[in-house]
Amino acid sequence: MAKVKAEVGGMPGPATKMPGSTPTGGVGLRDVARAVGVSTATVSRAINRPEVVSPELRERIALAVAELGWIPDGRARAFTTGRSQTIGAVFPTLGLGDFPRAANAIQRQLLDVGYTLLLACSEYDPDLEFQQVRKFAERGVDGVILVGLAHHPDLLPFLKQRNLPFISSFIYEPAIHGSCVGPDNHKALVTMTDYLADLGHVRFAVIAQATENNDRASARLAGIRDALALRGLAVRPQHLAIGTWTIEEGRRLFAQVMATDPRPTAIICGNAPLAIGAVLEALATGRRVPEDVSIVGYDDIEIMSHLPVPVTTVRVPGEEIGYRAARLIVDRVEQREPDYPLESEAEIVVRASSGPPPKD
Template identity: 55%
Template sequence: MAKSKKTTTEDADAGKKPRSSGVTLRDVARFAGVSSATVSRVMNNPEVVSDELRSRIMVAIEHLGWVPHAAARALATQRTGTIGAVFPTLANEHFATAIQTLQEAFEQVGYTLLLGCSQYDPEREHRQVRTMLERGVDAVVLVGEAHHPDLYTLLAQRQVPFVNTFAYREGAQSLCVGIDNHQAFFDFTTYLIGLGHRRFAMLSQTADSNDRARARREGVRDALAEHGLGISAAHMVEGFWGARVGRQLFSQVMDTPQPPTVVICGNGSFAMGAMLEAMQKGYDIPNQFSLVGFDDFELMAELPIPITTVRVPSAQIGAEAARMILAELARKGSARSVKCEAEIIVRASSGPPPKARRVRA
């Protein structure tokens, strides 16, 4: 009687993709018919390998299901292929846009973005950056110049490149990219003075840990001072963040013996909250007073009374930050700070004060 043929595991698996758990770089090199060094070059410096050779190796990697070992790769290249970024909040439309731009730019060259959210807390930001450095990030993206007093020292000790975003200051010692917040609000206030406004209020974000908010506030004060004007303590109010806070601060400045003829909001959330409160209370904007803001969130243009604002080029900031980081990783000291331009977007929420309107009539 004929013996039945025994089916081996090797026969059963014939023609199937190998399992990736035991696949090594040498296996990939053997399958592609190249040296292990060539596979390493494709993974670490793909631009130095021909398109044909790179394609052949990528086919081998796909067929074998090989995943490079991050720790081994970092040991060989002294790079982990990760960039850390800590932003104050993810609820800000412009921060989200910058983060998306950063991720796309880094992804194109093989880097992974590791993200942290500090909630405007310097201690928390410091802890998050330290944790990222412990995990071996190659560089760090931050927001603003004001950080925990030990953060700059930590980054210098580790010799890790970093860039401060959403803030630009002439003569800053660290790399930065963004608008000049002081200049933007100085120019914005000067524009409003030119419309005839003399009684100003400002809803400012808490400036203790936010140097951008502090610069905007000082920009308003300096522009007023240049024209012999000032702003009363009752009309300069501040709060943490959010549309609800904006509503509360707006009510506070309007409930004064001499209400302002223009309310400047230091961020987009305050502007939208203030506008919603003003509409609910039946104010006639801009005939009774003007209401202006910052950030230019998408919703600001879609409200029943679109809001005049300062526009921030967040996508450009993200793209420039990524370019600067990559330049520093390629050659330390090669990147330069970048000033982005703020733009005043005039909409229906602003105009001359009531007296100026009557005179013109």
């Protein structure tokens, strides 16, 4: 097919520019329409609703767009449609767990349906998260993806006052079905605790991140406690250690709980770095895993399966959560009901770091 040549010379200047053209000699919608021999409305439909345009015409328009280097004017489209085709997402961090995989999946899915992702990190600070959401609103995003349900007290009223659609990710609560997508954190840790208890463990320690401003961590801790309570067991105070999200902290907290009497025989770690640190410290101090102590984690980052003792863990489907979060927020923006599952099932991946308790 011959290349499309655009004749844009002699176009009116900025003061009298024709609709659909851009100032200072830039290429506009009208130039694309003229090159293909169709109306500007047809080009607009091919860009925004390609399913209503024939494949042959879509190909011709796509070729013209590529040859001319035309980019749709987002500001003009937002003025016309009332939408910016952008979604804002605030994650606590992009350095840990499944958040990076989810962010990548969100971006891919949004691009597939014509939306752009704006991404920010709150560092688990509700004030910072609120500031970022306000900035998103100022930029005219069509919707917002949040993580969890613990936020600044003014955040959700702010979004509702502006009728700005939002969803919560990495959490699933039946009571708010339709506005959340992710795993049931409580149920996942009940399952993990039951697995260890069924192996015969009765002395449990928990190494976890702080639960302040982190309802997912709170739900996991509650899952452990509830599962043990049904068996008449509990985590002893000296066996509960709270810290930060680092491997170094995992090593320190492991040493702390193992210095108690009696020592725990199973340690549940609230995230992957803590579990990695616990395993490394156990091996460095001559403890056998799992013969002396079982260690399990939450999240399944790559290194978990490559340690000298691979770690049993809760695997959360981060990419699936991101994909569904993107679909759900677009459905809310475009006022559609979701026809796909919103709860992403976590699974227990059993590896060499867990086994029956030592015989006293």
